Amino acid sequence: MPWRLRSVPAGTDNRVMAGTSWRKRIGRAEALTVQYPFAAELLGFYVRLAGCQESLSLGLDRAPAGGFSDPLEADLLLDGSEPFLLMAEKYGPSRLADVARRLLSTEMQSGWSDLLDATWSATEHMPSEPQDFLARAFLQPLAERVRLQQPAPRGGTDNRLCPFCQRKPGAGVLRPLGDGALRSLLCSFCFAEWDFRRIACPNCGEENNKKLPVYTASEFPHVRVECCDSCKTYIKSVDLSKSGHADPVVDEIASAPLDLWAHERAYAKLHLNLLGL
Ligand SMILES: [Zn+2]
Ligand SMILES: [Zn+2]
Known part of the structure; x- marks a missing residue:
């Protein structure tokens, strides 16, 4: 596909x-x-x-x-x-x-x-x-x-690096699909967006959902802190099914307090954003 x-x-x-x-x-x-x-x-x-x-x-x-x-x-x-x-x-x-x-x-x-x-x-x-x-x-x-x-590369939904430039993702994106949402990852460099499994760590591939806690805060109901207890990393995902006006790059930066929260709990960010946060 x-x-x-x-x-x-x-x-x-x-x-x-x-x-x-x-x-x-x-x-x-x-x-x-x-x-x-x-x-x-x-x-x-x-x-x-x-x-x-x-x-x-x-x-x-x-x-x-x-x-x-x-x-x-x-x-x-x-x-x-x-x-x-x-x-x-x-x-x-x-x-x-x-x-x-x-x-x-x-x-x-x-x-x-x-x-x-x-x-x-x-x-x-x-x-x-x-x-x-x-x-x-x-x-x-x-x-x-x-x-x-570039022509669109072909592949599945388990690519942890950008299929174009091979960089790590800087954010996740959830887009409305039927009753649920489709998860994709957004490249930290070239802005490519590619589908990724809903329940999987984009760093180590962990698939056990008990080891993949997701946190949200009332100030940012559309931003999820998706953690992995196996490799102790996290990525923030912007849920466009909850806020149609959100932009994954900008809302990821604006929700900086969530990064502090994650760091205090010893999670390392999968890839720092443009401002080094
Ligand atoms: Zn890329
Ligand atoms: Zn992991």
Whole structure:
């Protein structure tokens, strides 16, 4: 059975399609800033970051020629480096702002290119340092465009890594289906979404539902903290059957208090989000 991917119909301009999704995320982040004042600072930075990503995406005036296993086509993006790093320096949390300032200095110009090359090819590497998050956010518009150029891979529902770029998922998604909901995973890099078994750990594959507790909080009735007691990881899933306006990327970021809750209970996040949370 082919992946149930929300792929682009033939003839659709990929650039417009990608640009539209950034706009939607920005709109959702602005709406949540009002709804969740405690997340206003995080979301305020996300709005700036996504605005920069949108510009990078719309600035890609040539389609990437290669795929994820090819070297990074850095020339497609590098003009956007300075505005991106200046935005991070001005509006980012201090740990990101400090790194952006260093990367903007003349002696670090090659450091930024090296970092981008390494981030593009390091599918196994889990981002953990501030520069990793900056590089991932900067490359994400290109990753989305590369993915939109690829044919949909074929496969089942037990793929724990993105079938396009081989990264770990950054969030889960539940979409309404009949009386229930269909579960999918959302790539932390290229935004691919692929079906995944409803009862299974996306890290170790555990299928015993007694070892897969799910927690929710009244502040976020549409966000589930899906834990695994076998490997002690968790992923947050956004339930679109409970909130049709939710956006998996944005609502995952806005529900940061749930991450604190999970960390206090010794669960490690399967993959940190763009803001390093
Ligand atoms: Zn991917
Ligand atoms: Zn597990």
